[in-house]
Amino acid sequence: MFETVLVANRGEIAVRVIRTLRALGVRSVAVFSDADADARHVREADTAVRIGPAPAAESYLSVERLLEAAARTGAQAVHPGYGFLAENASFARACADAGLVFIGPPADAISLMGDKIRAKETVRAAGVPVVPGSTGSGLSDDRLADAAREIGMPVLLKPSAGGGGKGMRLVRDAAVLADEIAAARREARASFGDDTLLVERWIDRPRHIEIQVLADNHGNVIHLGERECSLQRRHQKVIEEAPSVLLDERTRAAMGEAAVQAARSCGYSGAGTVEFIVPGGTAPVGETPPEPPVSAYYFMEMNTRLQVEHPVTELVTGVDLVEWQLRVAAGERLGLGQEDVTLTGHAVEARICAEDPARGFLPSGGTVLRLREPHGDGVRTDSGLTEGTEVGSLYDPMLSKVIAYGPDRPTALRRLRAALADTVTLGVQTNAGFLRRLLAHPAVVAGDLDTGLVEREVDGLVPSEAPEAVYEAAAAVRLHELTPRGNGWTDPFSVPNGWRLGGAPAPLSFDLRTTGREPVTHRPRGTHTVTADQVSVALDGVRHTFHRAGTWLGRDGDVWNLLDHDPVAAALTGAARAGADSLTAPMPGTVTVVKVAVGDEVAAGQSLLVVEAMKMEHVVAAPHAGTVTELDVTPGTTVAMDQVLAVVAPHTEAAPHEEVAR
Structure with missing residues (x-):
């Protein structure tokens, strides 16, 4: 076993990797950019090395700086985790050239399976069924469009490199093929x-x-069962x-064997994942899949790394996948055969991401002001967070994972819903409350899943309004802050009780706003208890308790930032200067594409700019037909959420109130 491993x-x-290194008695080396100088992984490692400024291209994606860090700390091996350079064949070769062991598959296997076109051809030759689609690499835009039309709409455009849903586009209308390909x-x-x-056929x-799969360098390859990953949003x-309610033992064995053959076909070693797509209606829940099993699924791709969702496999098999990555990389043979692998119980994982469901799941950011992560019987949390963590727009939005295990699926689901309700991340908008509601959806509870379920049901899983109790709690905080405290005399004019000369007390009210919602004027009517970290309010005989950090409130996984709203000030801000004519940044990020100039005539819905944050692109379109009268950004401009990017004056004559707004 290695003495020192650098975690890239x-x-x-x-x-997560540092935890297993510590258990094995292996010294861990963390690396960090300027943005992560005080991050949790830096604190938990045995030593840490700065590798550059915040942008990933100058730090976590810099092969030269990573190799320098390994040399400085005496590391013998490098664990790439997932993302960044984990599936970069050039990095794997550079490690070998530097005398370092790359804890992953051979560079040739990464290169082969990283090219989805070559990967499909390779596994097809090994007898593994693949999704019908285009053939050959380096296709021009015109040839891709021709292949799509030949396959027939709808089709899925996919990058040959990479994964994680980045760059994937579902196209149902041939008229927009050119824009979608671009x-x-x-x-x-x-x-x-x-x-x-x-381009591939889209399977509804x-x-x-x-x-x-798990393979060593001595020719042994086994599989550790399947994971159901059908609950997705935007291909993420x-x-x-684990396991999937869809598969019986016969189909599980057949798919497992196909995965093993796919791994053998590229000379794989270490931990990897073979992904399959199963056509809808192949086998209703609880029924036996049709004969022959091989006709019921298609190879999509192979991920030549550890997967985000690896904990569910670990919990149902008892196998530490990171440990076996290390042991295989150190030259050991697999200590178990296929007959030794058993699936016991059920495990479910939820990905906690910095995103705001109320704003269409746009990336969010901020400082983690208060943090409580669930642990306990049957619950595991893998996290990189601490209180004080700054969540920015430079890196992936996933913050942590909450995983629940039980003897059966209903128990695991129940434990995960409870764990998400117990998750507190104040200071940053997350999707924890959304995921808790998703896990309670009847189709999810029944195991009737498909990759489009989340998108179809999303409106019912994101409340259109914040509950009244949230505004009541925010008003209680304001009252608490306004109420004078002291053991001596209190100025009666400073007490917020609505008293006024010569008349009945005026009803107290607070103008409040929260991200993604319209401002609300709220009159408190319940009883309240406010402390530094909690707010408890009683409304209509029901008591509601919220976690609190400043203006942030949290309950059952949901979080709200309730700010004071001044309608006069809002009308005077730059964000409102053009009213409905202004195009504002939907999230903090970077403008990557500007397609127009001042004076251009544009059509309603025309794509004008692209803003990118946390590896996600958002197209900013014209709100109506008109003329671009202002353009405040260029490619590379960093923008804040709601910052005005451009103004499109409508072709029709503006109404008087619109003129005033401008």
């Missing part, structure tokens, strides 16, 4: 440095099932579980 990553996966190339180039695309209402997994 950050956040929760770096903390957008997919742009996002793929930004995410992976490679804009090669392929599919299930996404992946098989965990949000909930994963």
